[in-house]
Amino acid sequence: MQIQDLLKQTDKLPNVPDVVRELIQLLSDPNVKYSDITERVSHDQTISLKVLRVVNSAYFSLSRKISSIDEATVLLGIDKLKTLVIASGFSNSVTKVDGIVLPEFWADSFRVAELAQWFAKRTPLVEADEAFTVGIVHNIGRLLLHLTAADTAKEINTLVANRKAGRVKAELDLLGFTSQDAGKALMDLWKFPENLGDAVQHHKRPFADGEPKPLACVLNLACYLNACIRNDRDSDLVRESFPMAVATAAGLSEGIIYELDDALILSDELNQILD
Structure with a gap:
């Protein structure tokens, strides 16, 4: 494919x-x-x-x-x-997608966007507007897969849920590309600024292709904190596992580790859009 x-x-x-x-x-x-x-x-x-x-x-x-x-x-x-x-x-942008509960999907995306914006406001290397936007669309490739290749998307979900493979490996095995690659291609089709698509494509592995881009690093950190919130992880564990190398590449100071509690309690005002 x-x-x-x-x-x-x-x-x-x-x-x-x-x-x-x-x-x-x-x-x-x-x-x-x-x-x-x-x-x-x-x-x-x-x-x-x-x-x-x-x-x-x-x-x-x-x-x-x-x-x-x-x-x-x-x-x-x-x-x-x-x-x-x-x-x-x-x-x-869509009203129904097989295999995805849209309110949950967008609530998750909104939280990543708010977290990405929060980090961006603390580094001179990233624009807050751009960070928010890539947070909103960071998972748009997965949405695209479910819309256009629903059976394969469900098969990937099953592999991941049964711990047979991580999502990236499952996507590469069954598709030959990742949902992040698909997201980048869709954003290119929409003629979005290239750096936004690059951030979406590389945020899961910001160091994989040489020098990491700060915007991709900010998105990576936002996804990390979002996973911590979703799993109700203790704040001490959040700090212990915080990817400091990614934070440094994003232009954040070492002191960011002591501000994470504020990020973990960001409001969910955007969810009112989903009502």
């Missing part, structure tokens, strides 16, 4: 709204006019309604009801708006 065999099934690919794609393509453009972005967001009714529902939730405790994206931007700032738009756009 080739990755292109998956991508040719255009009727099965996730349907990411144009405004989300445009926003991601402009993440690193310092001259972007965000008024253009907010106007585009306003024209996407599904995303607008979801964003406004989250903005008006108890989490933000605003003194009055917000009725427009422009108002939301003024009160929350463009960074928070971007976060909500990207999360909403991806979580609505």
